[in-house]
Amino acid sequence: MSGPSDFQPTNPALKWIERRLPIMGLMHSSFVAYPTPRNLNYWWTFGAILSMMLALQIVTGVILAMHYTPHADLAFKSVELIVRDVNFGWLLRNMHAVGASMFFFAVYVHMFRGLYYGSYKEPREVLWILGVIIYLLMMATGFMGYVLPWGQMSFWGATVITNLFSAIPYVGDSIVTLLWGGYAVGNPTLNRFFSLHYLLPFVIAGVVVLHVWALHVAGQNNPDGVEPKTPKDTVPFTPHATIKDFFGVSCFMLLYAWFIFYMPNYLGDADNYIPANPGVTPAHIVPEWYYLPFYAILRSIPNKLAGVVAMFGAIIVLVFLPWLDTARTRSSKYRPLAKQFFWIFVVVCILLGYLGSQPPEGIYVIAGRILTVMYFAYFLILLPLLSRIETPRPVPNSISDAVLAKSGKAASIAAAFLIAGGLLIGGAQNARAEDSHGGASPPGNKWSFAGPVGKYDRGALQRGLKVYKEVCSACHGLSYVAFRNLADPGGPGYSTAQAAAFAAEYKIKDGPNDAGDMFERPGRPADYFPSPFPNENAARAANGGAAPPDLSLITKARSYKRGFPMFVIDVVTQYQEQGPDYVAALLQGYLDKPPAGFSLPDGSYYNTYFPGHAIKMPKPLSDGQVTYDDGSPATVAQYAKDVTTFLMWAAEPHMEARKKLGLQVFVFLILLAGLLYFTKKKVWASSH
Amino acid sequence: MNPDAATIAAGAPIEVDLTPIASGQDIKVFWRGKPIYIMNRTKKQVEEAQKVPLKDLPDPQTDQQRTKPGHEQWLVVIGICTHLGCIPIAHEGSYDGFFCPCHGSVYDTSGRIRQGPAPANLPVPPYSFLSDTKIQIG
């Protein structure tokens, strides 16, 4: 995009087009002949990674939108049906949801890179500001996307975030009503968010074009921060940068695939598997991890308006960065003080992120205030001051000098990704929303379905189904599971005929018939498990005020707080069985008599693992209650384990397919990355 | 993008029967998609609410201003935290009123803000007593 190109196609048809629309010349000069500094390190591949993520999000998003229903009563279910019934729907959804996190992770690396190497300095101010605009658009898009599944966190996140605008004096409340399209967050809100969530990515794509354009006018910055002077300082974009970017992208894909296939719910929140309920606020509202530092800033200020201003200010301050940091030396490589403070700043951001996920009490509030001050001080005091007092080390004359002087201590890709992974894990503080005070942490179990090659134990699934049918189904629905699913691959392993016979034992309400009456008929494989109560109020009334939750998603909707450092270790061990562990522990956690000093409300029972201990469900299982015909012990422990396995399958029927495909993808990606690495070495052999 | 006609129509006033609410109990009804707490306060709670000196309140309002004369035991407030809109939990927090689990705002037995980031008291919706045991909200 920098000036006219001398590219001349040889094919006459292409020539004809090129004369009228020189698009191939544009592409050629921007992405082929474009001179790129030869000393770029792998941090520079994040630009390409981000472009790929944007494209992936748009493609998966467009397909998801074909199956999604933006209505307050149907949205939650439609997302579940995408995951269960649409071909590879689970993959699309995981890619899109995890993709959002990865997109933000990459953008944070990209921004910190710009910060470290001074990529915002003259003449790249506009480039930087366009980047901040993209970031803001991404935040809006990500937020609205998170609302669409219409779970509890979606709903309450939307409530909290839209209410931020009510802090604006005088017009605040009218703005909020305008955002909602009603008197509270509701169906109109969901509809407009869907519309905007579909629109904004294309706006982002437009600004990205400007961003790349501005980049190609000013030229890329580089780790040494000196502009290329002679042709010796640069290499052509293709093949050099292209192959390097491909390699960077393939490594990033490995990280991405790790989450898609093995820990799809790690970055999300268990509460979002509970359908939105405007009458109940979750005990602990946390935004997605990528907003946590700003959320921490918001909460650390005790005044509402000031808190909101500080939160937005924390982002807006980035726009002014080129004029706050006036140091002449670009790269922090040659700025001994700036370099140290940069790393302190990174740590401050990560700590703020951690605090954002913690309850706003005691020490967390104080720490939050200190870190907020440090955050702003970095931009408003430190950077302007440093530019005046710091004596930078001498910068090399030219890029080729720098490359020749380099002693092999350039960030190796492995180190880069280790740090990158560390950053993500630090940032990805997915505080499980489940309130843990007063509920003991459940003991871990050995689940057949845990780990990268885990599979459901068919026997346990069949026994668990029996326990569900004979015990749980009296009060709990299983409304997202259809009888036909019992014959699905990766399920309990029944034949289609067995599933049909099982269905026929149920009475299903159908109609209206020709006379306009509702009638009952035997179940068919396509029917869903009928719920024991016609609606939630009936369920509530029949159960002493606490409606028994539907169990279709219970093992994903329940969790408990893992705490630091377990949540970091979990990324590596792929531990994500909090839900099943909790359910199994709960079923066995009843005490006949509450411990001394605990006053149990009437109509409640004492459970060691239930948050608050007073549960309305009476002890559901006792030894010998269900007869097993395969010789497994008829004990509560065995029942609990079996029914939990069954419920895990009910919550995620395609888990086996997910892990299986994951393995294939990993093998492929590792091979691809290896091949790309050697190709890259070959291409760069003459340039290093 | 403001509320459409149907939404506005659905926001018409509603009537609520108070007889089932025993002293010390509360119910939550929905009006215009907002939860409204109707609380039958005990004598002790009413006294507590009336005794507080105004200077202790971040958003000074007397309990009399927030209730209807002759029906002091009834507190009717919109259960939406004035901070960022969560639903505070009734009968919790150190003032025996409401506690907001989101960012820790505490309201007293009159729904007035006492502690935490919320700037204002829980708003009192427009309502009137049709009889001693029936109110109309809206």
Ligand code: FES
């Ligand atoms: S919303 Fe209630 S304290 Fe923030």
